[in-house]
Amino acid sequence: MIRQRSRHRLLDRVFRILFPALVLLLLNGCSSLGYYSQLGNGQIRLLQAREPIDRVIADPARDPKLRAHLAQAREARTFASAHLHLPDNQSYRLYADIGRPFVVWNVFATAEFSLAPQTHCFPIAGCVAYRGYYSQSAARGEAAMQRLRGMDVSIGGVEAYSTLGWFNDPILSSMLHWGDERLATLIFHELAHQRFYVKDDTEFNESFATFVEQEGTRQWRAQRGLAPDHGNKVRQREQFIRLILDTRQRLESLYALPLPAEQMRQRKAAEFERLRADYEHMRDTQWAGDKRYDAWVYAPLNNARLLPFGLYDQWVPAFAALFRREGEDWVRFYVAVEKLGRLAVDERKAALKELAASPTASLLTTRTSHLPSAPATASH
Structure with missing residues (x-):
């Protein structure tokens, strides 16, 4: 001591x-x-x-x-x-x-x-x-x-x-x-x-x-002998994250267009309204009205609000696939991760995309730090 x-x-x-x-x-x-x-x-x-x-x-x-x-x-x-x-x-x-x-x-x-x-x-x-x-x-x-x-x-x-x-x-x-x-x-x-x-x-x-x-x-x-946490909360997190990532993809496509600023601004606002509408439909038809994400969705939305989702979840399926590929052996997995990390950026992203597209990739959201009961933040 x-x-x-x-x-x-x-x-x-x-x-x-x-x-x-x-x-x-x-x-x-x-x-x-x-x-x-x-x-x-x-x-x-x-x-x-x-x-x-x-x-x-x-x-x-x-x-x-x-x-x-x-x-x-x-x-x-x-x-x-x-x-x-x-x-x-x-x-x-x-x-x-x-x-x-x-x-x-x-x-x-x-x-x-x-x-x-x-x-x-x-x-x-x-x-x-x-x-x-x-x-x-x-x-x-x-x-x-x-x-x-x-x-x-x-x-x-x-x-x-x-x-x-x-x-x-x-x-x-x-x-x-x-x-x-x-x-x-x-x-x-x-x-x-x-x-x-x-x-x-x-x-x-x-x-x-x-x-x-x-x-x-x-x-x-x-x-500890506890049941796997694959209940409604996990399923809802997965669906909510997918909703946000889909919105990010649509916005990225929008921002690539050669549009005047005011028209771009209007279409950007429409995408955020679509996000809210899609969320409401999912909440009311699939979640029995569970409002756990309402506070996040109905707060003012902008590009920066979406950033943690792409940063913290983008390659989770790829790492899940890599873990399965390495026989769910942690030591082998870390060696493979280090090998990925030593690649040039473009090669690394290509390898991750290939892993994410494999059948063993899955988004297992047992916890996302930027997604509490009402989404908030991310840890470093």
């Missing part, structure tokens, strides 16, 4: 020493000192808040519900390394109470007539399709600036993120709100990012991590 605490303090000191130099390096990239300062300060505060979950569980003065959640998380964390062959380190064997519902807020932005995200590039993570803020007000300020530039903008709260193994990432208090299974899925997802990550390919990275969490959750339920 003492050795763990000393290690955490050492990481904090190293981060404080290196951060000013890191900021100077990053300023040669795509953003400002203020933005990177808030990233560094936010990460420092998070590191300072960590404590071993074994200590929390053993402390009778701590909240019994918290201790019970962390006890379940400890079992899921052990399962992740022992059965899913995810990294065996101190990540998610620590806990941090951050005192807010989300650890960061991501700002997604697109041009008015495009589904291509505005990307932001970082030396470690590469280019990603969002910009993260530890303060919700700062995220709203960035969103307002983007709207003034004529961009479509969306803000999504994030419960967890991975530092890709650079630090021992803790279980955050923001990860505890949706129950023990939700917490397990987040652990599987974030450890998948540590297991393998390709710079500058958000769709690949997030689809890979989403598949790992989904298949990992299925195996986690089986290991």
